[in-house]
Amino acid sequence: MEQPINLSPSAAGRVAAIAAKQGRDAALRLAVEGGGCSGFQYRFDLVSEIEGDDVVVERDGVKLVVDPVSLDLVRGSTVDFVESLGGAAFKVENPNAAAGCGCGSSFSI
Template sequence: MDNASLTLSPSAAARVSAIAAKTGKPAILRLSVEGGGCSGFQYQFGLAEAPDAEDLVSETDGVKLVVDPVSLDLVSGCVVDFVESLGGAAFRVENPNAVAGCGCGSSFAV
């Protein structure tokens, strides 16, 4: 199912595409949410072989972002970006549902 409530930025799509090309995997980034981290929930990223039947799928520049239904409740409306800075390079989630976050940007609270 396609839905515009989750967005992969062009810079994140380019990074996923580059990683997929190096590893020989499909250009599919899975975003999931797990309990833990500094603020209660933390984001998990990984390459997926294929979307699962119940996943929400969003596509940018030929790269798919997939999220399971349970995680989607916590990340609906998000933008996944790839940011490079002096501190390093990382995928970053801009989450309008988060009421609090941590300095590292990898965990949040709702």
């Protein structure tokens, strides 16, 4: 069965490393908020608590947690971790986004 959202091996590895350094659970919450230069923006946080209606997918022992409202905007996406000359960051490859901005952290539908 296909998952509603995916976590790449690179992102799972990065979350596990950050969580281990901070002594926290390896659970990354992805939320979508209004704002940003394109209308919506992604927010990432390490979390210890998972709400009853959250969607949780797991890769290599790392959980990706998304609330139902945000999931409607990111369904079918892949959360990745990319490193380049410009820096390193989590990136959402969102097939629902009609447009994005240069920074890669905001999008429109």
